[in-house]
Amino acid sequence: MLNKGDKVSVLDDAIDGVVVEINGSEVTIETTDGFSLTFKSSELIKIGSGNAMDFKFNKSQVISEKEVAKPNYINKEKKNKKEIPPPEFDLHIEKLVKNYKSMNNYDILTKQIDTAKSHIEFAIRNRIPKIVFIHGVGEGVLKSDLDFLLGRYDNIVFQDANYQKYGLGATEVYFKQNTK
Numbered sequence: 001m002l003n004k005g006d007k008v009s010v011l012d013d014a015i016d017g018v019v020v021e022i023n024g025s026e027v028t029i030e031t032t033d034g035f036s037l038t039f040k041s042s043e044l045i046k047i048g049s050g051n052a053m054d055f056k057f058n059k060s061q062v063i064s065e066k067e068v069a070k071p072n073y074i075n076k077e078k079k080n081k082k083e084i085p086p087p088e089f090d091l092h093i094e095k096l097v098k099n100y101k102s103m104n105n106y107d108i109l110t111k112q113i114d115t116a117k118s119h120i121e122f123a124i125r126n127r128i129p130k131i132v133f134i135h136g137v138g139e140g141v142l143k144s145d146l147d148f149l150l151g152r153y154d155n156i157v158f159q160d161a162n163y164q165k166y167g168l169g170a171t172e173v174y175f176k177q178n179t180k
Helices: 059-066 105-125 141-151
Strands: 007-010 016-023 026-031 036-040 044-048 088-090 130-134 156-160 170-175
Touching (some): 088 105
């Protein structure tokens, strides 16, 4: 509760003064520089009473009390130790065939897409819920063909894989399983 003549300080500004008028929740103060300013009562803190302009308090302490302490982030998500990570399939041609230098671009892309298709079929047959294809960034030809291939399947949802782990060079594939 503020009264006329109370010494106050503005919480979010370096302004001190004496209360000269109270009108509802608005309080007019006269600053140490002689200006009359109006603030909401919630923006002011009482630091003394009387008309003497002797301000001796630790304003930084008041401001630090006003700030809300930031909680430390703790990852509360518990992972099951038996949970196995999804299978990752690297579609880079050097991982698929030994002698790829004699292959042309069409043969390379065909081999990569056929490999992806066989892994998709395997995952569907064996009810694997999620797989990751590592295709790399490059010019995006393999990624676009892989997206086209995945779009032809029903009950498949795909998206870019975890950026922190793979960057932009991987696609995560989820298989919607029927629980019959």
